[in-house]
Every structure is written in C-alpha cells, then in structure tokens.
Amino acid sequence: MPKLASSSTQGKLIPYRKPPAPDCSTVPTAGAPSCGDCFGSSRRIQELRACSTVPTAAAPSCGSRREGPPLRRSSRRALHTGSQIPIWGAKRARSDAAPSGPPQHYYAMWYDSSHCNLCSSVALLESDPQIPIWGAKRARSALSSPLLPDPLWRDWANLGDGPAGLIAECLLANDVADYICFRAVCRPWRLCSMDPRQQGILDRRFHPRQWIILREETGGSPHRRRFMNISTGYCRYVALPELRGHKVFPTTEGLLVLLDTTTFVVRLLNPLTRHAADLPPATMLMTKEQLLQTCIKERLEVSGAGLADDSTIALYFKGIRTLAIIKPGDVNWIVVNRGTWFMPALSFAGRFYCASTSDVMVVETHPPRLTVAVELTRPFPEIMMDSVHLFDNDGELMLLDRQRNACESRKYKLYRVDLDARKMVPVRGLGGRAVFIDMEMALSVSPSVFPSISADAIYWGFHSLLTLDRSPIHLRDATVVEPCKVDNSRGLMPLCGPCGVDDYLSWFVTLNRRK
Numbered sequence: 001m002p003k004l005a006s007s008s009t010q011g012k013l014i015p016y017r018k019p020p021a022p023d024c025s026t027v028p029t030a031g032a033p034s035c036g037d038c039f040g041s042s043r044r045i046q047e048l049r050a051c052s053t054v055p056t057a058a059a060p061s062c063g064s065r066r067e068g069p070p071l072r073r074s075s076r077r078a079l080h081t082g083s084q085i086p087i088w089g090a091k092r093a094r095s096d097a098a099p100s101g102p103p104q105h106y107y108a109m110w111y112d113s114s115h116c117n118l119c120s121s122v123a124l125l126e127s128d129p130q131i132p133i134w135g136a137k138r139a140r141s142a143l144s145s146p147l148l149p150d151p152l153w154r155d156w157a158n159l160g161d162g163p164a165g166l167i168a169e170c171l172l173a174n175d176v177a178d179y180i181c182f183r184a185v186c187r188p189w190r191l192c193s194m195d196p197r198q199q200g201i202l203d204r205r206f207h208p209r210q211w212i213i214l215r216e217e218t219g220g221s222p223h224r225r226r227f228m229n230i231s232t233g234y235c236r237y238v239a240l241p242e243l244r245g246h247k248v249f250p251t252t253e254g255l256l257v258l259l260d261t262t263t264f265v266v267r268l269l270n271p272l273t274r275h276a277a278d279l280p281p282a283t284m285l286m287t288k289e290q291l292l293q294t295c296i297k298e299r300l301e302v303s304g305a306g307l308a309d310d311s312t313i314a315l316y317f318k319g320i321r322t323l324a325i326i327k328p329g330d331v332n333w334i335v336v337n338r339g340t341w342f343m344p345a346l347s348f349a350g351r352f353y354c355a356s357t358s359d360v361m362v363v364e365t366h367p368p369r370l371t372v373a374v375e376l377t378r379p380f381p382e383i384m385m386d387s388v389h390l391f392d393n394d395g396e397l398m399l400l401d402r403q404r405n406a407c408e409s410r411k412y413k414l415y416r417v418d419l420d421a422r423k424m425v426p427v428r429g430l431g432g433r434a435v436f437i438d439m440e441m442a443l444s445v446s447p448s449v450f451p452s453i454s455a456d457a458i459y460w461g462f463h464s465l466l467t468l469d470r471s472p473i474h475l476r477d478a479t480v481v482e483p484c485k486v487d488n489s490r491g492l493m494p495l496c497g498p499c500g501v502d503d504y505l506s507w508f509v510t511l512n513r514r515k
Contacts, residue, residue, distance in 0.1 A: 157186045157188050157189070158188060159188075159189075159192075160192075161192040164188070164189055164192040164193070165192045165193065167182065168182055168183075168189070168192065168193035168194075172205060172206075175208075175210065175229070176196070176205075176206050176207065176208050176272055176273070177208065177211065177229070177236070177272055179193070179196075179206075180196070180272060180273065183195075196270070196273035196275055197273060197274070197275045199275075200311070200328065201255075201268050201270060201275050201276070201277045201328055202268075202307065202310065202311055202312075202313065202328065204253065204307070204310070204350070206270065206273055206275070207253040207254050207255060207270070208227075208253075208254035208270065208271065208272045209252070209253055209254050210229050210230055210231045210232075210254070211227045211228070211229055211230075211254050211271070211272065212227065212228055212230060212250065212254075212443070212505075212508050213225055213226075213227055213248070213250055213256065213271065213508070214226045214227070214228055214504050214507070214508060215504070215507040215508060215510075221239060222244075223239060223240050223241050223242075223243050223244055224237055224238070224239045224240070225237070225238060225240055225243070225271075226238075227271065227272075228504070230443070230445050230446075230449065231446075231449065232449065233449045233450060238271055238272065240269075240271060242258065242267070242269055242274075242276060243258065245260060245261055245262060246258040246259060246260055246261065246267070247259040247261060247301065247302070249302040249303075249305055250441075250508075251305045251306050251307075251346075251347060252306055252346050252347050252348070252392060253306065253307060253347060254270070254271070254272075255268055255269065255270055255271075255305075256268070256269045256270075256271055257302050257305045257315065259282065259300065259301075259302060261297060263281060264281045264282045264283045264296070264300055265278060265279070265280070265281050265282075266278075266279040266280070266281070266282055266302075266315070267279065268313065268328065277328040277329075279326055279328070279330075280326070280330070280331060280332060280333060282300045282317065283296070283300070284332065284333055285317065285320065285322050285324055285333055285335065286299075286300075286320055290320055298319065299317075299319030299320055300317060300319060300320070301317065301318060301319050302315055302316070302317060303316055303317070303318035303345070303440045304316035304318075304342065304344065304345025304346065304354060304440065305345075305347075306345070306346055306347020306348075306352050307347045307350055307351075307352065308325050308347075308351065308352040308363045308365050309350060309351070309365050310350065311327050311328075312325050312326070312327050312365050313325065313326060313327075313328075314336070314345075314347075314352040314363050316342055316345045316354065318341075318342075318440075321338065321339050321340060321341055322335060322337070322338050323335070323336045323337040323338075323340070323342070323345075323354070323363070323370070324336060325352075325363065325365060325368060334368050336363055336368050336369065336370050337370045340356060341356070341357070342354040342355065342356055342361075343355040343356070343387060343388050343389065343390070343439075344389050344390050344391070344439070344440055344441060344442060345390075346390055346391070346392065346441075346442075348390075348392050348397050349397075351363070353373065353390060353397065354390075355376070355388050355389075355390050355399065357376075357379055357380055358375065358376055358379040359372045359373070359374065359375050359376060360372070360373045360374040360375075360376065360390070360399070360417060361373060373417075373419060373422070374417050374418070374419065374422050374423060374424060375422075375424075376388065376399075376401075376424070377401070377413075377415070377424050378401075385404050386401075386402060386403050386404055387402045387439070388400065388401055388402070389402065389437045389442055390417075390442070391435055391437065391442030391443070391444055392442075392444060393430055393431065393433060393435065393444045394431065394433060394444060394446075396416055396431075397416070397417040397419065398414065398415065398416050398417060398427075398430075399414075399415045399416075399417055399424065400412060400413070400414055400415075400435075400437065400458070401413040401414075401415065402469075410469060410470075412458065412473060412475070413426065414426070414427050414428070414429075414430070414475060415427065428475060428476065429456040429475050429476055430444070430455075430456050430457075430475065431456075432446075432447065432455045432456060433445065433446055433447070433455065433456070434446075434447055434453045434454060434455060434456070434457045434458075434459060434472070435457075435458055435459070436459045436460075436461065436502075436505045436506055436508070436509045437458060437459070437460060437461065437466075437509065438460070438461030438462075438463050438466065438506075438509040438510050439461070439463045439466065441461075441508075441509040441510075442509060443505060443508060443509050445505065450501050450502075452500055452501060452502065453501065453502055454472055454474060456474065456475045456476050457472040457473060457474050457475065458471070458472060458473040458475065459471050459472045459502055459505065459506055460472075460506070461506050461507075461509045461510040462506055462507065462510045463510055471506075472502075
C-alpha cells in the first residue's frame with residue numbers, strides 16, 4: 001500500500017509508468033537532463049510525465065523549463081501514449097489475459113496541489129501489472145468462479161436408462177403414486193420409464209390398490225376429491241373433472257367405475273394416472289320390459305365391479321340383477337348371469353367372486369360362465385334378516401355370516417374361504433386387523449396405521465339396514481360399544497361430534513354414488 005503524505009496536505013494520486021533504465025555509459029546530449037533530475041522536488045508533474053515516455057521529435061526534453069499544459073490536458077496526453085490514469089474509487093478494467101513478459105513497474109507519487117511539487121516517492125509495485133485502486137472490485141479467479149461445478153453437485157437428471165429405470169421399477173412395485181411423482185421430476189426420467197397412459201387400463205402394475213376415494217368433497221371445487229392410502233395413512237387431493245355428471249363406484253383395484261346419469265355410458269378411470277376407457281351403455285343389458293319402465297337411473301346402479309382376468313372386467317347391476325363382463329374396446333356386453341341376487345361381489349387375486357344365498361361363486365371367462373367356488377355352511381333367505389359379506393383381509397378371502405336370533409340379537413361368525421380345499425374354515429379373529437363392512441362393500445385396514453381403530457373389530461357402514469347394529473364389534477370377547485347417532489337428512493352422516501378416521505372409512509364402504 002503506498003505511503004501517503006500527512007493528512008493536512010491535500011493531494012491527488014497520479015501513477016505513471018517507470019521509464020526504462022538509462023544507459024549510464026552514454027553521455028547525455030545537450031539539452032537533455034539526466035534521469036536524476038526528474039526526481040527533484042521543484043520540477044512540475046508535467047515534466048515527469050514527459051520523462052516517462054520515449055522522447056520524440058515533438059516531445060520536449062526532461063530539462064525543459066517551459067510551463068506545461070494544465071494537468072487535465074496532460075492526462076489526455078498520457079491516455080494517447082498508452083498510459084492509464086486510475087481514478088480514486090473507480091473500477092479497474094478487466095483484461096482477457098495477463099500481459100506477457102516480466103511485470104511492469106509503477107511509481108505512485110503524491111502531488112501537492114498547493115505547492116506544485118512532489119512530496120515523496122511512495123512505492124514500487126512489482127506483483128500486480130495494474131495498480132490496485134481503493135474500493136475497486138477484485139478480479140474473479142478461476143477457483144472462485146461460480147461457473148465451475150460444486151464438488152458435491154450431482155447431475156441427477158442424466159442418470160442413464162439403467163439406474164433411473166431400476167429406480168422407477170422399484171417405485172412402481174411399491175406404489176404407483178411414487179412412480180407418478182418420479183416421472184414428474186424431469187423429461188429424462190420420463191423417457192426411461194413407461195407412460196401409464198400408453199399401457200392398458202387393466203394393467204395391474206398401475207392400479208392404485210392402496211388408495212381409496214373419500215366421500216368428503218373439498219370446498220374449493222366440487223370435483224376435487226381427497227384420496228387416502230390405507231397402508232400409510234397419507235392423503236392427497238386430486239382434481240377429477242371426469243366425475244361431473246357420473247355415479248361413482250370404487251373397486252378393490254383402486255379403479256373407479258363411472259356411470260353417466262344421462263347416457264348411461266360406463267367408464268373406467270384410474271384416478272392417479274387419469275387413464276380412462278369407455279365401455280358400452282349399461283342400457284344394453286336391460287330387457288325390453290325394463291326399458292319401458294320408469295326410474296331407469298335408479299335401477300342402473302353398480303353394486304360390484306372388479307377384474308375377472310387380466311383383460312376382462314366384471315360388473316354387477318343389482319337393480320336389474322345382471323352380471324356381465326367386457327373387455328375394454330368391445331362394443332357389446334357378455335351376460336354371465338341374469339336374475340340371481342348376489343351379496344357383495346369383489347375382485348380377489350385377479351378373479352371375480354360373489355356370494356349367493358348358498359354358495360361363493362367365481363366368474364370364468366373361457367367360456368363365460370359362473371361356477372361354484374365354495375359352498376356356504378348354511379343357506380340364508382333373501383329377506384335381508386341375515387346377510388353374508390365377502391372381503392379381502394390382507395391377502396386372505398374371508399366371509400362374515402351375520403345372523404339374527406329370535407330375540408332380535410345379532411350373532412356373527414367369521415370364516416376363511418379356502419379356495420384350494422373348497423371349504424369354509426372358522427376363525428376367531430382378523431389377525432390383528434379391522435374390517436369396515438356395508439351391504440355392498442368391505443374394507444380391511446391395519447390398526448398400526450390408524451391407532452384409533454381397534455384390532456380384530458368389525459365397523460359397520462351407514463346403510464339403513466345396518467344402523468341398528470352396534471359398532472364396533474370386538475370379535476375376541478364379543479363386546480360392543482354404543483352405536484353412533486346418524487342424521488338421515490344429511491346423507492347418513494354422523495349427527496354430532498368430530499369426525500374420526502373410522503367415520504371416513506365407514507362412509508367409503510357406504511357407496512360413493514354422488515354425482
């Protein structure tokens with residue numbers, strides 16, 4: 001840092017280039033002063049400026065006593081000769097490359113404007129080719145440049161098809177929602193994974209099996225619905241404008257069966273991938289006599305739906321007592337059974353099962369027919385005093401026999417349906433799980449995910465025929481609690497008290513037929 005004069009002296013910092021070393025072996029010509037004369041305190045700064053350049057014919061010699069031009073004009077002359085006069089506080093100009101050769105030497109001198117002389121020689125800068133200016137920004141170095149990558153930075157977008165594809169397969173095997181989030185990150189990740197919409201809608205790899213649609217509607221949009229993962233308890237909102245003007249029936253695979261209330265066209269919808277497929281109108285399943293009747297909208301209600309095989313879906317319409325199957329893209333339904341009254345029908349392990357008054361039936365697709373899988377332990381009438389309920393309990397097909405005694409008390413018997421041995425095996429519990437049952441649907445959940453739900457317990461839905469049954473029912477000790485109060489004027493919802501997760505799950509099994 002140059003050594004400055006005292007604070008009482010007002011001055012300006014004027015640097016100049018060091019003149020080349022004189023050749024002491026030669027004798028200076030007449031009229032040309034020696035280099036030592038240039039450092040006299042009585043010489044003007046303009047004369048020093050002249051000594052810093054190579055003398056030319058037009059340039060005056062160092063020994064000239066002629067009054068020089070003003071300082072500002074000499075600054076311009078210095079700019080013409082290649083010298084740079086830095087201004088106090090100005091930014092230094094950036095150069096593309098450092099000058100070649102040995103470093104240039106500079107002298108910084110303090111000029112006393114009041115006495116018109118040089119106060120002292122300040123410093124010799126040998127390391128920097130340019131004079132550092134007070135307050136100027138330092139030139140960016142290669143080490144501190146933000147253009148260089150961070151050592152901890154990784155190019156995750158260009159993982160390659162191998163690692164990214166393996167990650168996508170693991171996510172898809174766990175949950176299709178995670179797979180969709182993975183594809184939404186960037187375009188390279190989408191290119192190395194399959195597009196769910198390019199696959200068939202019945203491809204079970206992309207079915208949201210663990211996601212259920214809740215009956216609750218959000219206040220922002222009438223078609224923005226909340227979905228809940230029954231294996232983790234996580235919820236997410238999905239905007240589904242496809243639900244407009246449709247009745248909705250959920251399946252065990254997570255697909256939604258939509259029935260248009262105007263045209264009665266049946267549609268399949270994957271709520272997470274938004275993949276949809278149109279099926280023929282349900283009116284094609286009605287007879288001429290049924291078409292002439294009124295209230296077709298009430299009669300065409302889906303009460304059971306699911307996969308019959310990898311490429312076929314089965315639907316049961318309770319109002320017209322018709323069970324039919326179809327493949328996406330077909331133009332006609334295939335009627336498997338007509339006139340039989342079935343209790344809950346569901347898809348289990350890729351096959352479609354339904355319970356009649358005497359047997360558990362299974363749908364065969366080649367050729368299309370209905371066969372007996374297991375016989376019930378006892379037949380029951382259709383007067384709805386007794387009922388049976390099929391449900392999937394964590395990979396096991398189970399059946400609940402709901403009986404009514406003469407004293408108007410209920411008796412419940414639980415069975416495991418052994419499809420290999422073709423028999424019903426009595427069991428006492430649900431393996432630590434809980435089941436929510438309604439007249440047409442059932443859902444099994446784990447209390448480890450929802451701690452407020454009791455283990456080995458039965459929770460009833462809000463169907464009008466089940467409101468007199470106390471809920472929950474503990475199968476281990478056969479104890480019950482007081483039934484919840486229901487307000488029928490509000491669509492069979494709880495009358496008072498905060499809504500718990502058991503209420504939401506009971507609403508789910510009480511068919512979502514809202515438009």
